Amino acid sequence: MKTDFKLIDSILERHGCDKTQVIGIMQDVQKEYRYLPEDALLHIADRVGISKAKIYGVATFYENFSLNAKGKYVIKCCNGTACHVRKSDDVQKALWESTGMTPDQHISDDGLFTIERVSCLGACGLAPVCTVDDVVHPSMTPEKMRALIAEIKEAEKA
Amino acid sequence: MKITSREMLDTCRRQYSEALGCQKKQILICGGSGCVAGGSREVLARMKEIMEERGLNVDVVLQHESHEESIGLKHSGCHGFCAQGPLMRIEPMGLLYTKVTVDDCDEIVEKTIVGDEIIDRLVYHDNGVAYPRQADIPFYKKQYRVALEHCGHINAESVEECIAVGGYQSLAKALFEMTPDEIVQTISDSNLRGRGGAGFPTGKKWEQVAALPADPVKYIVCNGDEGDPGAFMDRSVMEGDPHRMIEGMIIAAIAVGATQGYIYVRAEYPLAVERLQKAIDDDMEYGILGDSILGSGKSFYLHISKGAGAFVCGEGSALANSVEGKRGTPRPKPPRLVEKGVFDKPTVLNNVETFANVPVIIDKGADWFKSIGTEGNSGTKAFALTGNIKHTGLIEVPMGTTLREIVFDIGGGVEHGEFKAVQIGGPSGGCLTEQHLDLPLDFDSAKKAGAIIGSGGLVVMGSDTCMVEIARFFMNFTKKESCGKCTTCREGVPRIQAILERITRGQGKMEDLDMMQELADTIKTCSLCGLGKTAPNPVLSTMRYFKDEYIAHVQEKRCPAGVCKDLCIFRINPNKCIGCTKCARNCPVDAITGTLKQPHHIDVDKCIKCGTCKAGCPVHAIEEV
Numbered sequence: 093m094k095t096d097f098k099l100i101d102s103i104l105e106r107h108g109c110d111k112t113q114v115i116g117i118m119q120d121v122q123k124e125y126r127y128l129p130e131d132a133l134l135h136i137a138d139r140v141g142i143s144k145a146k147i148y149g150v151a152t153f154y155e156n157f158s159l160n161a162k163g164k165y166v167i168k169c170c171n172g173t174a175c176h177v178r179k180s181d182d183v184q185k186a187l188w189e190s191t192g193m194t195p196d197q198h199i200s201d202d203g204l205f206t207i208e209r210v211s212c213l214g215a216c217g218l219a220p221v222c223t224v225d226d227v228v229h230p231s232m233t234p235e236k237m238r239a240l241i242a243e244i245k246e247a248e249k250a
Numbered sequence: 251m252k253i254t255s256r257e258m259l260d261t262c263r264r265q266y267s268e269a270l271g272c273q274k275k276q277i278l279i280c281g282g283s284g285c286v287a288g289g290s291r292e293v294l295a296r297m298k299e300i301m302e303e304r305g306l307n308v309d310v311v312l313q314h315e316s317h318e319e320s321i322g323l324k325h326s327g328c329h330g331f332c333a334q335g336p337l338m339r340i341e342p343m344g345l346l347y348t349k350v351t352v353d354d355c356d357e358i359v360e361k362t363i364v365g366d367e368i369i370d371r372l373v374y375h376d377n378g379v380a381y382p383r384q385a386d387i388p389f390y391k392k393q394y395r396v397a398l399e400h401c402g403h404i405n406a407e408s409v410e411e412c413i414a415v416g417g418y419q420s421l422a423k424a425l426f427e428m429t430p431d432e433i434v435q436t437i438s439d440s441n442l443r444g445r446g447g448a449g450f451p452t453g454k455k456w457e458q459v460a461a462l463p464a465d466p467v468k469y470i471v472c473n474g475d476e477g478d479p480g481a482f483m484d485r486s487v488m489e490g491d492p493h494r495m496i497e498g499m500i501i502a503a504i505a506v507g508a509t510q511g512y513i514y515v516r517a518e519y520p521l522a523v524e525r526l527q528k529a530i531d532d533d534m535e536y537g538i539l540g541d542s543i544l545g546s547g548k549s550f551y552l553h554i555s556k557g558a559g560a561f562v563c564g565e566g567s568a569l570a571n572s573v574e575g576k577r578g579t580p581r582p583k584p585p586r587l588v589e590k591g592v593f594d595k596p597t598v599l600n601n602v603e604t605f606a607n608v609p610v611i612i613d614k615g616a617d618w619f620k621s622i623g624t625e626g627n628s629g630t631k632a633f634a635l636t637g638n639i640k641h642t643g644l645i646e647v648p649m650g651t652t653l654r655e656i657v658f659d660i661g662g663g664v665e666h667g668e669f670k671a672v673q674i675g676g677p678s679g680g681c682l683t684e685q686h687l688d689l690p691l692d693f694d695s696a697k698k699a700g701a702i703i704g705s706g707g708l709v710v711m712g713s714d715t716c717m718v719e720i721a722r723f724f725m726n727f728t729k730k731e732s733c734g735k736c737t738t739c740r741e742g743v744p745r746i747q748a749i750l751e752r753i754t755r756g757q758g759k760m761e762d763l764d765m766m767q768e769l770a771d772t773i774k775t776c777s778l779c780g781l782g783k784t785a786p787n788p789v790l791s792t793m794r795y796f797k798d799e800y801i802a803h804v805q806e807k808r809c810p811a812g813v814c815k816d817l818c819i820f821r822i823n824p825n826k827c828i829g830c831t832k833c834a835r836n837c838p839v840d841a842i843t844g845t846l847k848q849p850h851h852i853d854v855d856k857c858i859k860c861g862t863c864k865a866g867c868p869v870h871a872i873e874e875v
Binding site: 110111112113114115116118119149150153154155156157171172173174175176177178182210211212213215216217218219221226227228229230234235 | 283284286287288332333335477478479480481482517518520555556557558559560561572573574575576577578579593634636637638642643644673676707709710711715720723724727730731733861865
């Protein structure tokens, strides 16, 4: 996708081109592109008046920002304490297996999936949980995870 | 409409509470993240549809003036009993229906709303006893709700309903009956201590900021960056009763003379962000925020600052940097935040739950608050009860309640296996064991036992949890979340983590334990912020209470809990095996042999411990020992 600088500018203006708002600006840009395109990042730095190094530093400091494009489905597998105690590791393993991905892959070969291992989604009462595009799936098991991925793949084929 | 005087607030309160009184039945469907994930939004939509089809007069929004008999239908905040969600509360009977699905809605409307019949199937049962009324359920019985008083009882998205139940009355009292000094004095006298973890006296913070000149502004910041894995108390307050916390913040602003405020919320809590934003917008419209609050001439503006996923931002000075749009690394102290906080201006930073306690202290007085809890630890504390426990959920109990009461009376005990330990205070905390079950839980006693109350996450662990592996898990977390500023934390934590990794693989040496102790001491002494200073706690605490598990891993190459895969062997229990051959067919390395309908056998030398057989066994005959 080509970066739409008009869109970036409108986000910048909404935040008053204020350098103290740079996290909010990047969050809004990421909402549009699902990651931070390099040219957008450089443009923001330029407009709010901070160096390229500084914006790169902020963007890479926070877990939520991604400098890589994401798959069509973003699956977050929670590995918080409550989920961990309820065996989220096995769920995570099933997720990697069923998508055919390795832990250091950003995006699956078919472009469908991005897997994020997160520290806590705050839904500890439902542990272990995962989210697919922010929809929470409670009380996961390796079998449910495999079924979920199969279901998505099936829907994509159709 | 702007409320421009105390009298007007009272009039509004009367109107709204009359309107609320016209609702002959109220249906409160839990709208906390847990129940929403379980489908509570769909349940609400279906209930509305059915009742409208039947021509019932449904109030989804509280009307300014309503004289007709109606039925209130709304999303409330978290009811707390998350394990039984989605939950539906029906007033005035005080009924609680559990695990409600869309398919139950027809019957509920027919029998309980139109009629007065209780549907037994949806009522909570324990040991063969039915508990139709929420207040009678053991989970709720021992709780004492102060900060969560209205959470789950009112519409979380309605300022009108909040005003109807007495919201912003304490603010009016603070504005029109008290001087700023008196407010600070009341909070100091109440002995309210910070609910975010450290337990620092709130009054002292306010006193220091109040004494400084506004140059030109002072800030009130609410720390909603609840990053401890296993904790969701603050989220529940922000989602369930956002106005109460905002009221606390405005009172703080008046007490110290601040005019600007920030609520720093984790981006992982989209629902909390949404409800807080609505609450702020509504308050602006009603003149509760903005210029001349309730016509008092005093102003306060509130903004939301969304976190972007950095655990360290829960630390005050790191949070301040993040609000300013910088990398969230901590600053050296002094100067403290009270002197140079956000944008280097005097700042009061308190936790969500701390602010939620403020209005009730102003309303009922310091002595009332001190009458709850233990000496030096006034009030209540909210805990998120999770892990291997029957009743996961959100609870609030007086300070000094014992762990036994929390885990066994309220939580219903462990779900499977035997009770082993409770991890308290998240990655900065430690574990409490069986010997601590009768310890009155408060800031001071937890500290003595080598743990901290922290923000209030309680993760219960049973006999199937390996404590060495848990320590490794926390070090893994801290390693990832260390911001990298201090060498000891950045380099030391990964060293401990690597040692633990080795031990869980059966490659540990006894010297490793001494090395970990030494590393832990150095990290604690030489790191700048709370994250680093407390990072080794899980290791120290597990080594203190579960040294035998460490020794079993190192010397006997054995994991007593059967968790560390490299130290386990897979075995088929011949008494359980039905000889279905599924495991033999699934095994990727052909390590399983046996004939149909006869117990199978695993060749330990061939087995790669992948766990495929265990996961697939229909009769759970495969064991790790």
